[in-house]
Amino acid sequence: MTTQEKVWKEIPMAGVCWKPSTQYLTGDWKTYKPIRDLEKCTRCVLCVLFCPDGAIHWKPEKEDIEFDFNFCKGCGICANECPVDAIEMKLAEET
């Protein structure tokens, strides 16, 4: 949760968002973090398609995927869907 300090008179009514959702870093909610085995990973990009938060990106210049840990909530769907078991969920505080 990003710390904010605006008082009630300064914010728009009805919960209208006054900044884009990309400014709310939801990645710090996570308990588990996906750790990828680069040897096993076939770059099939199924994890990119399944990620509910759009936190895994395909980087054409690197021909590889990249996790965006600012938004990855650690749900583990990528690890579950990976056809070659290349992703392991580890306690975030231990990584």
Place this chain on the structure above:
Amino acid sequence: MAVAKQKMLALNGDEAVAYAVKQSDVDVVAAYPITPQTIIVERFSEYVADGEVDTEFVCVESEHSALTACLTAAATGARAFTATASAGLALMHEILYVTSGCRAPVVMAIVNRALSAPLNIHCDHSDSMVERDCSWIQIYVENSQEAYDSIIQAFKIAENQELLLPVMVGLDGFTLSHTLENVQTLPDDLVKKFVGTRKFPLVTSHEGKNVPFKLDPKKPMTIGPIDLYDYYFEHKRQQEEAMQIAPKIIQQVHKEYAKISGRRYGNGLIEPYHLEDAEMAIVCVGSTSGTVKTVVNELRSKGTKVGLLRLRTFRPLPVKEITKALENVKAVAVMDRSLSFGGHGGAVFHEIRHVLYDASKHPYVVNYIYGLGGRDTSPNLIQKIYRDLQRILETQQIEKPVQFIGLRE
């Protein structure tokens, strides 16, 4: 502006509401039928079928959906109306809070009816009194004429740019909803002009731009998303602020309406009746105040100093006005057509005693629970209440602060 020439129609309370909605240039009506409200949407659907209005009429599968449809329509900038009663309002409970939280100025007629069980279709105020905390303005009317007038006023109140709160107009089931009355109606064009078109305050969107407060794909914004411990509290404080300015806006709209219609209901918040020199007063809401007025006239003709304070607006509670109106009264009987079980009386009683705690003089205040499930409240019962107040003043003692009246004991 001079008072307009009006047309007298024979309408029951529900028809009066439907007629007011028809004249108020409403964009969306979504509703589900429930007795004793059904006539409102039935009549209105006829207006739609006959091409008398260009309103989008949405037949939904429940009241939960009805209010959701109205709330979302209002969020896009439409003028939206629905009507319900009893169990229908209870089913809307969740969405009542969503509507006010999204600052969607929906107007809803509540045809007050008891809640089950046992099943009962007749009037009491249990359905709307239990919703007093949901940040909706609540207006209770005395007769069908006032139901017509209040619905028209409600759109203008709700849509005020400073306010943007939904409004409930409560009318007593059957007593008003199904009873034919002479109702003076204003010309169509005048009502349309009075309610006007919706205007939108500017708010800062997620793109950092100031845009009109409505959902518009060309000027996107998000209304009412997740809001945790960092901002939820601040948004609730804003709703309370709107409630604080509401009395001013309700009075202003009431006054403007009086100019074209010639009709006033006190100051729009409270209607004092013979209170100037009254020693004893009844406080109540809704149609029973008509019966109380008859009894006040009768007792006054015999020289008894009695009066009535009718609360027209229950939310926001007109604290200052109540305090002032009752400042010289020595004994007050508050009549409640609902009961907070185990709560030492009914909702109106709680609030009136609560307001008077801060007053400079403290009258005796007692509570009468009456008319649950449509039980008739005759002038005899009202006379008994005034006799009880007389006895309290003579003995300087309250025997029972909370009593039932009209109950077989």
